[in-house]
Amino acid sequence: MALDPAMLREDRLLFWDRLLRGERVDPAECRELIARLAHDVPPEEKSGCILLLASVCLAREGNRAMRRNLRAALRYWFSHSGTKERPETFDPRELQDGGLETVAGLYLSWPEAMLSVDGNPDDYTAMKRLERRLRAKCVEEWERQFNTPAPDEIRERR
């Protein structure tokens, strides 16, 4: 029986939250989640699952700098979700252990995202390096999980 995509997304959000907080997540748990996907699931659900799995793998395999950059990038992306709502006085360094509920709606800049993980706020190439690794991992996991070529948007060939 196919599961409701919204419920699957809720389950994925638990993993995203743990990644944002810097907690370790076992890739096997994510693979188990993907295994529950129906074949006719919308493509954005597949992309969400693969990006989560790639992030979890990178958090496990990457070095310390890569893990830090991954957290910064996730905070940057998730902070741009929902209605924009920033406190009047806001210090990104106070987000150290912040999860989804803390970053959503903050609309962080990249320097702020880096500061929130004690990174160099002027290192703009960190995002590019991370995206390259993450994209490669997504392609690898897509083909492994779905036995089909990864879409061009993941391969950056649009």
Next chain:
Amino acid sequence: MRSVEGDSSFFSRTIAHEASPIQHEEHPDLDLLLASLEGDIVPELQSKLSAHIATCEGCRAKWRKLADSLHQATQTQMSRSRAPTFDVYLRERIAPRSTWVEWLRSLFEVRTVAFVAASAAAVALVLAVAVPLVRQPVVRTSQQIETLDERVANLQNRLDVLTQYSDSIPYPVSSGITVADLMAYDWQTLVPYVVQPTDSWEGIAEQRLGNADLWPLIWLLNRDVGPSDAPPPWGTSIWLPTPWPDS
């Protein structure tokens, strides 16, 4: 301003989908939100609550309001805890005023003592010159000069001793001694007083001199009786200054 969003549309779009609103059937109650803000729930439940708040506009607004209130309350509490304690406050208040210890020290500075001694010597010299002119016999005048010299020497000795002991007195929390308080009494014409069972240095100063702040001076006069941080022994006879007739 530099941008990092160039070719990251796949990531941005995917994450935007992941965090898009969900129609939740149940919502967390106030207790759970507060427990979360206080860090008082297990990590699994925290992640579940975080996922809900991130995808539910209503709960997020409620959570932000609670978080702001808690933050403000914490800031208020911290600012209060930084306030000085009462004794520190008192010390800061009285710091600019010269304390009796400082007054005594300035009195006993080498230059002051030398000035007093020189003045006394000058007086003695004047007496030594003038008295023989108006009184006879000269021998008697010489004896008086010797007596004066002795008194000056004794006074210097007493000042030295007082200087030595002034450092051993604990710093009084409330130091309200003024020159007027000191000048109200004759500190050389002393009268005896027998210590009563409930007496303390401060109590005696309060009862007999009308100013509890004068207790360190009374203790200085009677330092042989005991330490300044203990009450004088019951039944002991101590010396007190006498008030000037006009005060």
